[in-house]
Amino acid sequence: MTFEKVLPLLKDGEKAFRLGWNGRGMFVVRQKGYPDGIPCNKQTAEAWNLKExxxxxxxxxxxxxxxxxxxxxxxxxxxxxxxxxxxxIR
Incomplete structure (x- = not known):
């Protein structure tokens, strides 16, 4: 399958991988992110100069x-x- 065909499936929550990848068990997913925000932990706060x-x-x-x-x-x-x-991955 081409990347053009797999991208909409990733957007729908599927997991995808390439047969040409050398590593076993590797795959890609879409993370929805946190568009409304999430409280940052200590590590993130320090990296971005924010407060925990x-x-x-x-x-x-x-x-x-x-x-x-x-x-x-x-x-x-x-x-x-x-x-x-x-x-x-089905």
Whole structure:
């Protein structure tokens, strides 16, 4: 499947991955963010020069589960955008 076809599915809450990725168990999801805000924790407050508990607004974003089990914000590469080996986890 192409990225153009998988993006709407991600927006609908599906999990997607590429067959060409080397890491096992890797996939991407859409995080809804916190458009109305969420109280920030100590780490976020320190990073953004805020007070712990201040309202922190977050826009929607893509997040990847890496092969080592960690998670990170994710932006597709040019290779990811033009790849045709996208799959949905069902």
């Amino acid at each position: 508990g201040d309202l922190f607004k977050v826009s929607p974003y893509l997040q990847i589960k890496n092969a080592d089990g960690t998670h990170a914000m994710w932006v597709p590469s040019v290779g990811d955008i033009f790849a045709e080996d996208w799959e949905i």
